Amino acid sequence: MQKIALITGITGQDGSYLAEFLLGRGYEVHGLIRRHSISNTSRIDHILRSNYNKIKFFLHFADTTDSSNLMRLIAEIRPTEVYNLAAQSHVGVSFEVPEYTAEATGVSTIKLLEAIRVNGGNSRYYQASTSELFGGLPETAPQSESTPFYPKSPYGAAKLYSYWITVNYRESYNIFACNGILFNHESPRRGENFVTRKITLAIANIIAGKQEKLSLGNMNARRDWGFAGDYVEGMWRMLQQDKPDDYVLATNETHTVREFVEAAFKELGITVRWEGIGIDEKGYDAQTGKLLVDVNPEYYRPAEVEFLWGNPAKAEKALGWKRKVDFRGLVTMMMDADLKEIAGMSCKEYAQSREN
Ligand code: NAP
Numbered sequence: 001m002q003k004i005a006l007i008t009g010i011t012g013q014d015g016s017y018l019a020e021f022l023l024g025r026g027y028e029v030h031g032l033i034r035r036h037s038i039s040n041t042s043r044i045d046h047i048l049r050s051n052y053n054k055i056k057f058f059l060h061f062a063d064t065t066d067s068s069n070l071m072r073l074i075a076e077i078r079p080t081e082v083y084n085l086a087a088q089s090h091v092g093v094s095f096e097v098p099e100y101t102a103e104a105t106g107v108s109t110i111k112l113l114e115a116i117r118v119n120g121g122n123s124r125y126y127q128a129s130t131s132e133l134f135g136g137l138p139e140t141a142p143q144s145e146s147t148p149f150y151p152k153s154p155y156g157a158a159k160l161y162s163y164w165i166t167v168n169y170r171e172s173y174n175i176f177a178c179n180g181i182l183f184n185h186e187s188p189r190r191g192e193n194f195v196t197r198k199i200t201l202a203i204a205n206i207i208a209g210k211q212e213k214l215s216l217g218n219m220n221a222r223r224d225w226g227f228a229g230d231y232v233e234g235m236w237r238m239l240q241q242d243k244p245d246d247y248v249l250a251t252n253e254t255h256t257v258r259e260f261v262e263a264a265f266k267e268l269g270i271t272v273r274w275e276g277i278g279i280d281e282k283g284y285d286a287q288t289g290k291l292l293v294d295v296n297p298e299y300y301r302p303a304e305v306e307f308l309w310g311n312p313a314k315a316e317k318a319l320g321w322k323r324k325v326d327f328r329g330l331v332t333m334m335m336d337a338d339l340k341e342i343a344g345m346s347c348k349e350y351a352q353s354r355e356n
């Protein structure tokens, strides 16, 4: 039987990797896209350009805050699986647009679940839940499915609603609905204002002489960073089980933002020498003394999730899922992609040129 997937958020980082993954497994893939004044399909253009005779890939204009289009599309497409990835996904921005975040990241979830329920309740449903639910208290790390929730942002609070309404529709209506509680996952397709991509992009621009330095907020925050390509496979595996459940996906490694900065510069053969603390902290090229990194309190958040470190044991055992790319591999992949795009060379080539 032809499997049909509907992906909300298909133009985002995860949506693009998931679409590739499902098309590779022979799925018919439908995605919701929002109308923009300028094209926003850069992450899926390669799919759109590929051979239409061989793949079944369809885009529909829609918005997850609009229940009428969700009802209609579920009725028309009759998806076997629905992956709800659409969200205002930036934690810092959620403090600037809290009401909209509540709508897009929280209330939209019930609109989609209702559309599934009213249309027979037969689609399997994946909810993009998040490690932000845990609040990152150091004493709770490593966090697992049984760690209490304590969201610390409008984004986290909106995702808390989505998490519980997903559990509620599973228990009330017997819908096959799963929460993937995913720790941070990144890639060369990561949005440019998330910290990992901001770092690799800024370093590439500094090397190319297009940017003076990298300015960051809280460099002490710890995250469990994995590769997005690994995580979309975990999403799919959740919907292939006999019973619906909720799972943490993580690498079981944690690093500070500062360590990510150090590792990214290291790819280019640059060692960072740190001086000062708090807003006075600065990072210099240990060899040349050039200022590379400073702190701008503008990037501090009203409340911070300090310490995320995930325990993926349940997913590893029940789903047979395990991350393939480790921290070092992720940094190399992202740094290399940005340097090639901006400066036209690989990290190795730059590091060698520095030695000569
Ligand atoms: P992303 O790159 O920011 O993509 C978000 C997607 O949602 C984009 O396609 C965006 O469309 C779409 N979208 C936003 N509001 C929408 C609306 N009202 N109607 C329709 N589409 C809308 O996010 P991501 O990193 O791929 O993350 C995917 C999901 O996983 C999100 O729900 C995120 O909160 C969650 N999550 C992510 C991580 C992570 O580390 N990446 C970890 C845990 C959970 P436009 O292109 O039109 O803006």
Ligand code: GDD
Binding pocket: 089, 090, 091, 092, 129, 130, 131, 132, 182, 183, 184, 185, 193, 194, 195, 196, 198, 215, 216, 217, 218, 219, 221, 222, 223, 257, 299, 300, 301, 304, 305, 308
């Ligand atoms: N964005 C950003 N920009 N973050 C910075 C900066 C900066 O200049 N400087 C320090 N940080 C710190 C943030 O304060 C945070 O502690 C950490 O770097 C990671 O920030 P982001 O990359 O923006 O990601 P996030 O952890 O807040 O949220 C991401 O992961 C969540 C899962 O834990 C997003 O993808 C969410 O959608 C996702 O749910």
